[in-house]
Amino acid sequence: MKSFKLDNEPKISSGFTTPEGYFDSFTDKMLAQLPKEEPKVISIFSRRKVWYYAAAAVVVMMLSIPLYTNYFRASEEVDALALEDYITNHTTISEDEIANLLDQEDLEKMKLDLNLEDEAVEDILLNNNDLEQYITD
Template identity: 35%
Template sequence: MKKFDLQNDPKIGSGFKTPDNYFDRLETQIMEQLPQPKARVIPLWQRSSVWMSSIAATFLLVAGLSIYYNGQRNSVKSLDDTTVETYLQANVNSYDIIQHLDESDIKALEKTIVLNNDAVEAYLSDHNNLDLYLNE
């Protein structure tokens, strides 16, 4: 076998050659050969089925929203006073209530609450904090 040297041996041509500007003209030639489709345009809003379905969808949307909001309103009315009072007694303490009062609420409460000395002494004796309050 004959020795083969890529650097020094003469190169063999491929035998194929593209014409000048072949790839520049290729796209336009292919597009010219394609048949031109004739598109038929049908306006969507002139069909009666589109109008009927849009009216039906609007009616269903309005009916669904009105049923949803009426159901919400009825569920709020189902709470009675005893249920709310029981929930508040179980979940809210007096410190939480005090934090949400402002000056006008406190003044209104001061006008409605009447304290006498006997009630204060009874409360302090019941809670065994009399010594604490008297020392301060």
Template identity: 45%
Template sequence: MKEFKLNNIPKIEPGFKTPDDLYFANFSANLLDNLPKNEPKTISLFQRKKAIIMMVAAIFVLALVIPSLINNTSQSNQLDSATLENYLSYQSNFNQYDLINALDEEDINSINTNIVLEDQTIEDLLVNNNNLENYITE
């Protein structure tokens, strides 16, 4: 093998040369001139992902809320008569005069209906019920 001496062999010149000083002085002006004037609008993929995530979250919330709303609206807001009677009977400071004072004329007219009972119905009730004293005292 041939002996290699770094200082004696002619060196190869590099293929890259730096341009003269005017190139670097005018570089920013040349770059701005070469840029396109009207750039197209770009839509970020993150914004699309964000919109999709928000839609999925809204659908998820609706899926959780709608069944509870259906259950709440299906339940009646009016009290049944048994609950109302129990409440009124166990309130010691509520009497019939308080009830009369709380009613207005429309309520009284709606209560004032004639109930027609047949004699046979009354007889059956009296025969089957052992608490005749309650009916007599009331």
């Protein structure tokens, strides 16, 4: 095989040539063709965008305040069902302790006004066959 050397082989010319002194005055010609006016500078912090940020902040506050008040409010009221379950499951509480916890208004609400006449009581006792059960209870 024949040895191949790049330096010894004849080179093919590309056919393109530049005129003499072309690159010496190239920058001056290029700068002369550019427009002389400065481009308009647009500020990042324009007044229009400030209003967008303010409107977004107002919307976020309008949505977050009701959510915050619903989730993080302290409830002063005790649920009646929860209170009843607590009392039934904790049988160590006596009736006297429950009476001490109640206010005078609560006690007034609990009073029953039974207006039974003597005739109504006699009718119930006569018509009821389980008198012995009432006597023993």
